[in-house]
Amino acid sequence: MAAMLPALGEIKPVVRSSVSDAVYQTLRNKLMHGEYPAGQLLGIQDLANALETSTMPVREALRQLVAQQGLEPMRSGTVRVPLITPERLDDIRRSRVLIEGTVTEWAGPRLTARQLDDLEQLAAEITVARRSREGLADSLEKNRIFHYTIYQAAQSPVMLAMIDSLWLQSGAYLRATREFLHTDTIAADRLHESAVAAMRAGDYAQARKFIETDVSWVFDRLSAVPDAMSR
Incomplete structure (x- = not known):
C-alpha cells in the first residue's frame, strides 16, 4: 500500500462562504495541477485538519472527485490518486x-x-x-x-x-x-x-x-x- 506523503499542511485554510464547494475547488485544482503524485493516499481527517474544516465537506468533495474518476476509493476508507500505467x-x-x-x-x-x-x-x-x-x-x-x-x-x-x-x-x-x-x-x-x-x-x-x-x-x-x- 502506498505510504501517506507530506505536504497536506501546505493547503491554505478555507475562507469562502460555501465550505463544501471551497473544499471541492481546492482539491480539484490541486489534482488538475498535479500537486498530488500517483498513488498518494488522501485521508479525510488529514484533509479536514489541513483545510481547517470539519470532515463532512471533505467527504462530500471526495465523493464528487471519486465520481469524476479523479480519485479512487480504498478499502481503508481513504482515497488514492490513481496509479499511472x-x-x-x-x-x-x-x-x-x-x-x-x-x-x-x-x-x-x-x-x-x-x-x-x-x-x-x-x-x-x-x-x-x-x-x-x-x-x-x-x-x-x-x-x-x-x-x-x-x-x-x-x-x-x-x-x-x-x-x-x-x-x-x-x-x-x-x-x-x-x-x-x-x-x-x-x-x-x-x-x-x-x-x-x-x-x-x-x-x-x-x-x-x-x-x-x-x-x-x-x-x-x-x-x-x-x-x-x-x-
Missing part, C-alpha cells in the same frame, strides 16, 4: 485529444473578439512563465484558464463535464512531466498562439489541430520517457 496514459490521451479537439472546433465561432484578445495574452504569458521553475505553477493555472475559456465557449455542459473528469485524471501525469515544462526549447510553446490565430482567421478545423497537438504533447513526452512514470 501505460494503458491508462494512452486511454486518457486519446480521449482528451478527441473531446478537446471537437469542443475547440465547436467553440471557435462563438468566441468573441474580447475573448480572443484574452486568449492571445494568456498564450504569451504561459510561454514566458514556462521558462523557469518559479513560473511553472503560474503557467499551469493560466494554461487551465486558456483551455477552459475555449471549452466553455462551446456551451456544451455534457462535453465540459467529460473534460473536467479527464483533466482530473491527467494531474498525476502532469506532475511526472513537470521537468519538460520549463525549458528554453519547448516545441509546443507556440501552439496556443497558433490556435488563437487560426480562430481569428475563422479556420476552426486548423485551430482544432493545434489544440489536439498541444493536448497530446505532454503525454507523448511521458510515453517516450518510461522512467518518468515511476516518479
Whole structure:
C-alpha cells in the first residue's frame, strides 16, 4: 500500500462562504495541477485538519472527485490518486485529444473578439512563465484558464463535464512531466498562439489541430520517457 506523503499542511485554510464547494475547488485544482503524485493516499481527517474544516465537506468533495474518476476509493476508507500505467496514459490521451479537439472546433465561432484578445495574452504569458521553475505553477493555472475559456465557449455542459473528469485524471501525469515544462526549447510553446490565430482567421478545423497537438504533447513526452512514470 502506498505510504501517506507530506505536504497536506501546505493547503491554505478555507475562507469562502460555501465550505463544501471551497473544499471541492481546492482539491480539484490541486489534482488538475498535479500537486498530488500517483498513488498518494488522501485521508479525510488529514484533509479536514489541513483545510481547517470539519470532515463532512471533505467527504462530500471526495465523493464528487471519486465520481469524476479523479480519485479512487480504498478499502481503508481513504482515497488514492490513481496509479499511472501505460494503458491508462494512452486511454486518457486519446480521449482528451478527441473531446478537446471537437469542443475547440465547436467553440471557435462563438468566441468573441474580447475573448480572443484574452486568449492571445494568456498564450504569451504561459510561454514566458514556462521558462523557469518559479513560473511553472503560474503557467499551469493560466494554461487551465486558456483551455477552459475555449471549452466553455462551446456551451456544451455534457462535453465540459467529460473534460473536467479527464483533466482530473491527467494531474498525476502532469506532475511526472513537470521537468519538460520549463525549458528554453519547448516545441509546443507556440501552439496556443497558433490556435488563437487560426480562430481569428475563422479556420476552426486548423485551430482544432493545434489544440489536439498541444493536448497530446505532454503525454507523448511521458510515453517516450518510461522512467518518468515511476516518479
